[in-house]
Amino acid sequence: MNRTSIRKALAPSVAVLALSITLTACGAGNETTDSGSDDSSSAETGTLTGELNGAGASSQEKAMEAWSVGFQGLNPDVTLNYNPLGSGDGRTQFIEGGTLFAGTDSAFDDEEGELTAANERCGTDIIQVPSYVSPIAVMFNLEGVDSLQLDAATIAGIFDGKITSWDDPAIADLNPDADLPATDISPVHRQDDSGTTENFTDYLSQASDGAWPHEPDGLWPVKGGLAAEGTSGVVAAVTNGNGTIGYADASQVGELSVVDVKVGEEYVAPTAEAAAKVVAVSPPVEGATETDMAVEVDRTTTEAGAYPVILLSYLVACQTYETQEDADLVKAFMEYVVSDEGQAAAAENAGSAPLDAETATRAQDIVSAIAAG
Amino acid sequence: MATLAGVFIFLTIEGVPGFFQEEQFYKGAGNFWGYVDHLLFGTVLAATIALIVAVPLAFGIALVVSHYAPKWIAGPVAYVIDLLAAVPSVVFGLWGINLFAPKMVPIYDWLNAHLGWLPFFEGPVNPVGTTILTAGLVLAIMILPIITAISREVFTQTPVLHEEAALALGATRWEMIRLAVFPYAKSGMVSAVMLGLGRALGETMAVAMVLSGGGGISFNLIASSNPTSIAANIASQYKENTPGTLHVLIATGLVLFLVTFLVNFAARWIVAGNDRKMAR
Numbered sequence: 001m002n003r004t005s006i007r008k009a010l011a012p013s014v015a016v017l018a019l020s021i022t023l024t025a026c027g028a029g030n031e032t033t034d035s036g037s038d039d040s041s042s043a044e045t046g047t048l049t050g051e052l053n054g055a056g057a058s059s060q061e062k063a064m065e066a067w068s069v070g071f072q073g074l075n076p077d078v079t080l081n082y083n084p085l086g087s088g089d090g091r092t093q094f095i096e097g098g099t100l101f102a103g104t105d106s107a108f109d110d111e112e113g114e115l116t117a118a119n120e121r122c123g124t125d126i127i128q129v130p131s132y133v134s135p136i137a138v139m140f141n142l143e144g145v146d147s148l149q150l151d152a153a154t155i156a157g158i159f160d161g162k163i164t165s166w167d168d169p170a171i172a173d174l175n176p177d178a179d180l181p182a183t184d185i186s187p188v189h190r191q192d193d194s195g196t197t198e199n200f201t202d203y204l205s206q207a208s209d210g211a212w213p214h215e216p217d218g219l220w221p222v223k224g225g226l227a228a229e230g231t232s233g234v235v236a237a238v239t240n241g242n243g244t245i246g247y248a249d250a251s252q253v254g255e256l257s258v259v260d261v262k263v264g265e266e267y268v269a270p271t272a273e274a275a276a277k278v279v280a281v282s283p284p285v286e287g288a289t290e291t292d293m294a295v296e297v298d299r300t301t302t303e304a305g306a307y308p309v310i311l312l313s314y315l316v317a318c319q320t321y322e323t324q325e326d327a328d329l330v331k332a333f334m335e336y337v338v339s340d341e342g343q344a345a346a347a348e349n350a351g352s353a354p355l356d357a358e359t360a361t362r363a364q365d366i367v368s369a370i371a372a373g
Numbered sequence: 374m375a376t377l378a379g380v381f382i383f384l385t386i387e388g389v390p391g392f393f394q395e396e397q398f399y400k401g402a403g404n405f406w407g408y409v410d411h412l413l414f415g416t417v418l419a420a421t422i423a424l425i426v427a428v429p430l431a432f433g434i435a436l437v438v439s440h441y442a443p444k445w446i447a448g449p450v451a452y453v454i455d456l457l458a459a460v461p462s463v464v465f466g467l468w469g470i471n472l473f474a475p476k477m478v479p480i481y482d483w484l485n486a487h488l489g490w491l492p493f494f495e496g497p498v499n500p501v502g503t504t505i506l507t508a509g510l511v512l513a514i515m516i517l518p519i520i521t522a523i524s525r526e527v528f529t530q531t532p533v534l535h536e537e538a539a540l541a542l543g544a545t546r547w548e549m550i551r552l553a554v555f556p557y558a559k560s561g562m563v564s565a566v567m568l569g570l571g572r573a574l575g576e577t578m579a580v581a582m583v584l585s586g587g588g589g590i591s592f593n594l595i596a597s598s599n600p601t602s603i604a605a606n607i608a609s610q611y612k613e614n615t616p617g618t619l620h621v622l623i624a625t626g627l628v629l630f631l632v633t634f635l636v637n638f639a640a641r642w643i644v645a646g647n648d649r650k651m652a653r
Contacts, residue, residue, distance in 0.1 A: 086611070088619075112616060186500045191586045191601065192609035193618075219610070220587065224598035226501060227585045229609060233470060237585070240475040241500040 056090020251351025391624025422509025
């Protein structure tokens with residue numbers, strides 16, 4: 001029969017197709033960020049050479065672009081690679097010694113033994129400094145309403161599905177001047193595991209006086225409801241619907257209206273200064289070492305002008321490195337990131353909040369002690 | 374084959390511990406089966422929708438191109454369909470969430486208003502259109518070119534003598550296709566559908582971007598909360614993984630691998646069985 005010849009012709013093409021599909025699947029996500037690596041034209045002020053590899057939180061990616069350009073401008077012979085794999089992979093690679101530094105949205109802790117493992121990798125306690133502070137905006141899309149004031153309990157009620165209509169008395173009481181329609185509320189959440197969700201739910205559970213019955217989690221804890229992939233997915237879903245409300249990094253919300261959140265007795269908009277203020281008043285985590293600046297973000301602050309719905313991301317490094325070259329590179333880079341200049345560059349490129357003076361000074365002291373050992 | 378074996382060995386070694394993780398890693402589901410069942414359901418449902426839409430369309434287009442249309446129109450049509458295969462899945466995802474899904478909302482409203490008594494179209498309607506039906510339709514468009522291209526190739530391979538013999542016996546063109554082309558091309562058509570199904574089951578980015586996932590098992594096709602697919606779930610959860618969740622995710626990957634393998638195997642077996650019957 002002729003059929004066998006078709007099979008013969010088909011088999012290789014099937015194999016090739018299958019192979020190419022697997023290959024593309026593996027290929028995705030391996031891109032390295034080395035934007036501006038050929039920035040050698042700028043003034044030669046640094047004497048450092050070599051390659052500095054880091055990986056971790058994708059939230060810091062945009063800021064890292066700015067730092068990469070700025071740092072390599074100062075040190076033209078250094079190549080900085082930051083792989084925005086996500087916090088989890090960043091921590092794993094750091095522990096395994098694959099990278100010199102890591103970026104992570106949730107600080108190293110010992111829930112799964114990661115802090116101990118990281119300390120073992122370094123030989124001494126690790127350095128953890130806040131590098132990227134960004135307000136998380138609660139944005140909404142509702143015809144005829146441009147501004148809205150809400151408190152934590154009401155936001156929790158909306159996202160938990162308890163408050164289902166925009167003209168609910170709970171919302172109307174907080175917004176006496178607004179003309180609220182009877183539209184159904186469609187809350188949108190992230191379907192991927194993300195630092196944004198973890199920080200947002202942490203805020204809700206701490207600040208809402210029990211209106212939010214769930215634990216803080218990187219994965220959205222409420223069953224059902226509208227979900228979308230990534231920050232851009234949430235923004236797209238909120239933009240495309242009517243009566244939708246969602247949360248995202250404040251620099252990414254675009255044209256959407258944002259909610260002013262009640263802090264103490266006043267309503268605060270998600271601005272950079274208000275976000276940085278919260279970091280300054282937050283207490284350190286339990287058992288934090290001298291070089292560990294991880295904080296429990298104070299979500300219930302009543303400090304005037306503070307905005308407690310923030311995402312705080314850390315850079316992690318060792319106190320000592322085996323070679324002088326590695327130590328010099330990491331030290332110079334970390335010093336640049338927590339410097340006023342570095343923070344300003346990130347603010348401009350990523351819309352993040354520069355660290356306040358006190359936090360920045362302490363971070364600078366810690367990273368300037370990095371040495372070879 | 375070596376690649377396939379390598380993938381299988383990796384999945385088994387890394388995935389098997391995922392079956393026996395502590396409860397916290399299953400995100401409230403209790404055990405592995407409770408975690409994976411709705412994912413499996415979502416994967417199969419989205420792929421089924423895609424196949425129901427894409428297969429008749431693809432065979433139709435392939436027949437038109439190979440047997441009905443004049444050459445000057447068949448060539449460009451085939452070319453354009455093939456081009457669809459070159460569009461990356463993220464692009465389909467972007468198109469799906471920003472343009473296609475919102476455009477589907479009025480249609481879903483209509484379906485709910487007129488066919489709401491069916492369990493498939495119960496309200497309330499997803500206000501953004503990011504439903505499993507949308508995801509299935511996007512998948513259908515993505516697998517269309519593969520199925521079309523392969524079945525077109527097989528259709529054109531039918532011996533001209535068979536076709537002419539059928540026509541000479543007084544068959545109409547459609548009867549000729551049923552008598553001569555389909556029996557001849559059957560195994561090739563199954564191959565085409567299997568490749569399409571493989572892509573639909575494994576498609577990651579487009580589903581993750583378009584679908585509003587996170588829901589449980591439900592046949593409602595137009596709701597806000599849908600079961601997501603295994604591949605899309607891995608993509609969503611992988612970024613912030615910890616060692617424990619990673620094992621669970623790889624274990625779900627192993628389940629997907631086994632399902633794909635079983636479906637392929639079953640299809641081959643059915644075709645082979647038919648061949649045996651015909652040979653007798």
